[in-house]
Amino acid sequence: MSSFKFTKSSCAIADSQELQFNFEGKDVRFNPVSVGNPHAIIFQDNLPDQIPEMGLTLQESNIYKNGVNVGFVEILNEKEINLRVVERGVGETSVSYTHLRAHETSLHLVCRLLLEK
Secondary structure, three states: OOOOOOOOOOHOOOOOOOOEEEEOOOEEEEEEOOOOEEEEEEEEOOOOOOOOOOOOHHHHHHOOOOOOEEEEEEEEOOOEEEEEEOOOOOEEEOHHHHHHHHHHHHHHHHHHHHHOO
16 A cells, blocks of 8 residues: 555546535535545544434545545544544444555645645
């Protein structure tokens, strides 16, 4: 797993597709990450109780043509995060290795972008 991609095309998302979906009347933004299989990373200030439903909504939206694993990240401090995962075809699960790699890579990208501001 040496190749990480943050493009729509690497996750089989149409170029014209916005990186958001609607859940209970609110637009939810996500970041696509391919670590060999497609992931959506959603950063939240507070993780909502409806993680399984929110993940399923994105999975059923057909934004990702080949399905998607959805990870929800709450940054607690510079060393800790809360992470909950909804796997395609399974529902909410324990965190897998590919999820950890996808989230770790996304967090590094976010930190780099924040430092550039």
